[in-house]
Amino acid sequence: MIEIKNLCFRYHSHTENTLRNINLHIKKGEFVSIIGPSGCGKSTLCLTLNGIIPKTISGDFSGDVIVDGINTRDKEVSEFSRKVGMILQNPESQLFAMTVEEELAFGPENLAVPRKEIEERISWALSVVNMENKRDEFPGNLSGGQKQRIAIAAFLTMKPDILVLDEPTSQLDPVGKREVFSVLKELHEKEKMTIVLVEHRTEPIAELSDRVVVMDKGSIVLEGTPRYVFEKVPVLRELGVMVPDISYLTYLLKEGGYVKDIALTVEEGKRLFI
Amino acid sequence: MNAIDVEDIHFSYPESDEILKGVTLSVKEKEFVSLVGQNGSGKTTLAKHFNGLLRPTKGKVHIFGEDAKNFSIAELSKKVGHLFQNPENQIFEETVFDEIAFGPRNLNLPQEEIEARIDKVLKTTRLSRYRDTHPLSLSGGEKQRLALASVVVMEPRILVLDEPTTGLDLLSINGILEVVKGLHKRNVTVILITHDMELVSELSERVVVMNNGQIIGDGKPNDIFADDELLKSASLESPQIMKFSKILGLKPEVKVDALYKRIIDTL
Numbered sequence: 001m002i003e004i005k006n007l008c009f010r011y012h013s014h015t016e017n018t019l020r021n022i023n024l025h026i027k028k029g030e031f032v033s034i035i036g037p038s039g040c041g042k043s044t045l046c047l048t049l050n051g052i053i054p055k056t057i058s059g060d061f062s063g064d065v066i067v068d069g070i071n072t073r074d075k076e077v078s079e080f081s082r083k084v085g086m087i088l089q090n091p092e093s094q095l096f097a098m099t100v101e102e103e104l105a106f107g108p109e110n111l112a113v114p115r116k117e118i119e120e121r122i123s124w125a126l127s128v129v130n131m132e133n134k135r136d137e138f139p140g141n142l143s144g145g146q147k148q149r150i151a152i153a154a155f156l157t158m159k160p161d162i163l164v165l166d167e168p169t170s171q172l173d174p175v176g177k178r179e180v181f182s183v184l185k186e187l188h189e190k191e192k193m194t195i196v197l198v199e200h201r202t203e204p205i206a207e208l209s210d211r212v213v214v215m216d217k218g219s220i221v222l223e224g225t226p227r228y229v230f231e232k233v234p235v236l237r238e239l240g241v242m243v244p245d246i247s248y249l250t251y252l253l254k255e256g257g258y259v260k261d262i263a264l265t266v267e268e269g270k271r272l273f274i
Numbered sequence: 275m276n277a278i279d280v281e282d283i284h285f286s287y288p289e290s291d292e293i294l295k296g297v298t299l300s301v302k303e304k305e306f307v308s309l310v311g312q313n314g315s316g317k318t319t320l321a322k323h324f325n326g327l328l329r330p331t332k333g334k335v336h337i338f339g340e341d342a343k344n345f346s347i348a349e350l351s352k353k354v355g356h357l358f359q360n361p362e363n364q365i366f367e368e369t370v371f372d373e374i375a376f377g378p379r380n381l382n383l384p385q386e387e388i389e390a391r392i393d394k395v396l397k398t399t400r401l402s403r404y405r406d407t408h409p410l411s412l413s414g415g416e417k418q419r420l421a422l423a424s425v426v427v428m429e430p431r432i433l434v435l436d437e438p439t440t441g442l443d444l445l446s447i448n449g450i451l452e453v454v455k456g457l458h459k460r461n462v463t464v465i466l467i468t469h470d471m472e473l474v475s476e477l478s479e480r481v482v483v484m485n486n487g488q489i490i491g492d493g494k495p496n497d498i499f500a501d502d503e504l505l506k507s508a509s510l511e512s513p514q515i516m517k518f519s520k521i522l523g524l525k526p527e528v529k530v531d532a533l534y535k536r537i538i539d540t541l
Binding site: 171172173237244269 | 415472510541
């Protein structure tokens with residue numbers, strides 16, 4: 001679904017490359033999480049996935065990003081907006097309509113989708129994010145988690161193949177975080193959507209992702225299943241990446257010879273003691 | 275003496291519903307208290323009463339025994355420093371030095387004293403090499419340390435931190451916490467507002483839980499996070515380590531190191 005080859009990028013205002021020789025292949029339906037310390041290039045990488053880099057934000061760009069068979073150099077950003085939904089930290093910056101329904105209709109209307117189908121897509125998107133009862137609400141009245149779910153639903157009505165989320169829960173409270181992660185779980189498992197998630201908190205990543213990519217100073221430094229990545233506790237801590245507390249605890253216990261494995265979740269931890 | 279005494283305060287903006295519905299809270303000098311609860315529970319509104327940014331519609335606020343209503347925001351701000359969530363909102367000068375100097379200059383402190391305080395705080399926040407740098411060219415973690423430096427330079431006796439680590443990575447968070455822990459050791463009273471229950475567990479001696487404009491829980495982290503009923507009514511989640519200590523049938527613990535010791539002792 002996404003093929004990144006030898007990708008390098010330098011912003012005009014910077015003296016050094018923000019992305020250094022990135023090679024990454026993301027399969028259809030895969031849930032890939034990207035982690036790494038601030039400034040490692042993960043947000044910049046997201047912006048290359050729908051052509052904003054190099055089309056809107058220019059700089060020294062080399063290598064290729066191929067999304068669903070199309071090179072992002074060859075088409076305009078608008079072409080990719082129906083393929084790639086991009087969710088940012090602050091949902092408020094993405095909401096503008098007077099009602100939730102208008103918000104969700106905006107994308108497909110611009111794609112000239114027939115009225116009846118727009119209706120169906122809105123109903124479907126609202127049910128996916130579990131907000132059917134807020135159809136006529138003014139988005140400004142919603143809680144942070146609800147706003148972010150509407151921002152996601154507004155992309156769903158364009159039927160994208162890929163959803164890219166850059167720290168979608170960093171501004172939300174624990175309830176809002178839970179709501180958004182459960183929507184992502186649903187989109188991955190039921191709708192088989194390809195998901196790329198940038199996130200600081202590793203607990204949900206360990207639970208949700210098929211693959212974890214660790215970036216540092218513009219390069220991919222570690223990549224694999226959550227288990228493969230999160231077992232490397234000292235490497236991650238050195239990089240300044242949080243590991244789930246349960247993984248850190250069981251890592252310490254394993255080092256001391258008290259348990260055999262490192263746990264990624266509380267349930268796994270329980271099994272180590274039976 | 276108590277640093278903060280809040281007695282049955284109520285607050286509402288004109289023509290709106292009450293945000294604080296009778297809050298009573300005392301914080302002792304040198305205490306480290308975390309304030310938790312979901313968005314809209316009233317944490318930030320309560321904290322804004324400590325330095326007079328907001329005044330209660332009913333009830334009393336005392337800071338170090340003195341009635342806050344007799345003091346201006348400027349006077350209260352000398353005692354109560356307030357670090358907000360988004361550092362960029364607090365940054366407006368051209369250099370790191372000027373940014374930090376803004377507060378002390380307003381206090382009309384002598385130039386030598388200002389320089390001395392700034393040198394000290396630049397060291398504490400590890401920003402010395404950025405003295406003449408433009409603040410907006412700093413990284414997220416550095417900006418937050420700068421915002422913290424601008425608060426700390428006023429030498430407040432109470433420090434309110436409103437979600438100081440949101441959006442920061444582990445290294446940046448540790449940078450902030452190092453400074454806060456240092457201040458706490460030097461007898462500064464700290465009020466931490468956060469959604470990060472791991473952070474609360476790691477740092478605070480006391481957790482105050484808010485919900486719907488009221489305080490519904492107040493105690494040690496180990497006790498608060500073991501109370502599932504309470505957490506549920508505040509829509510909070512118990513930290514992983516707490517859940518795990520319960521599953522293992524051990525005495526509730528919220529810290530990795532503490533649970534590690536307990537497991538080893540049991541085995």
